[in-house]
Amino acid sequence: MDIEDVSSWPAMQREAEGQDARKTWLAPSPAAPHDEWWLWKPSLPTKGSAERRLTHIAEYATAQLARIMGLPVAECRLATRDGEIGILSHNFCPPPFSLTHGAALLPQRKHQRLRDIEEALTAVAAPVSCPGLSAFDVFAGYLVLDAWVANTDRHERNWAVLEDLDGAHVLAPTFDHGSALGSGLTDARRESRSIPDFCSGGKATRYEDAGSLLDLAQSALERCDSLPWAERVASTRREEWQAILDSSEGLSQVARTFIDNVLATNQERVSELCRP
Structure with a gap:
């Protein structure tokens, strides 16, 4: 599949959850409504190595497998941002939820x-x-x-x-x-x-x-x-x-x-x- 480059997408809000401060909510445009926001999660190095973790692959593949099972799952897309590989996870809780x-x-x-x-x-x-x-x-x-x-x-x-x-x-x-x-x-x-x-x-x-x-x-x-x-x-x-x-x-x-x-x-x- 094509990996989308979201380097030009504006950052809408930092994600408070999790230990990675680089997790960021992005959107295709500054005026995009919340239901068009995506959480950007870059891949990180493995412990003690420069080799990248496959968190983006795990998240993408598991989402596809969940769909095969008929389970509701957050939509995920592989993406790059400023040269880094990562995953986009769609906002499944827009206002008023x-x-x-x-x-x-x-x-x-x-x-x-x-x-x-x-x-x-x-x-x-x-x-x-x-x-x-x-x-x-x-x-x-x-x-x-x-x-x-x-x-x-x-x-x-x-x-x-x-x-x-x-x-x-x-x-x-x-x-x-x-x-x-x-x-x-x-x-x-x-x-x-x-x-x-x-x-x-x-x-x-x-x-x-x-x-x-x-x-x-x-x-x-x-x-x-x-x-x-x-x-x-x-x-x-x-x-x-x-x-x-x-x-x-x-x-x-x-x-x-x-x-x-x-x-x-x-x-x-x-x-x-x-x-x-």
Whole structure:
């Protein structure tokens, strides 16, 4: 796909969330309404190396995979700004909506608990793209997605609820997947890592009694009626995600092979959730 150069886009507002001060809200023009704003997130160096993290690839690829699953997800585009590669994430909370992170909805604990999240979402509607489902049903889908893409960063500020002027609440689309797919590894580390060990080592450390990401997804699904999320992961053809990776410019062959194998291995692991 074409990578858009947004160097000429004006900066509308600094992003207060997160640790990277360079995250900035951009828009095509100074007069653009809020629903045309995009959050610019540049790729950062890996720890101890000049090699760039693949946070932009992880975010872009995970958004496409979420769409394949039928999950609501923040729209993402690969972009460059002043010579830097990064990702644009579309503003899914323009006025008059307001956003409340999960942290404000849960009891103050060191780790999140599924039962607290389920209770917090009781009076929250599912996104309109998921008719017939509850907000927690959809949140369970987010956790299945995390298990597939090895996203260990679903903390209480990486999910949210939207509120309109009438006080109605709806679960926000899934967002901020830059930590998925081993994005922080160098190519040398990707070549040396065992794929099965990497996949089984994905822990749900943001949750109480943290087991694996797969264990967390299974626990969430067990709290719901029959849901399609694991089946949709299982039925995704390898060619579909390979096409996504092929469209991600700047991805080394080492990284492409690593991500491809992680998705294939975790697909098989998630498929276990479909079996009696």
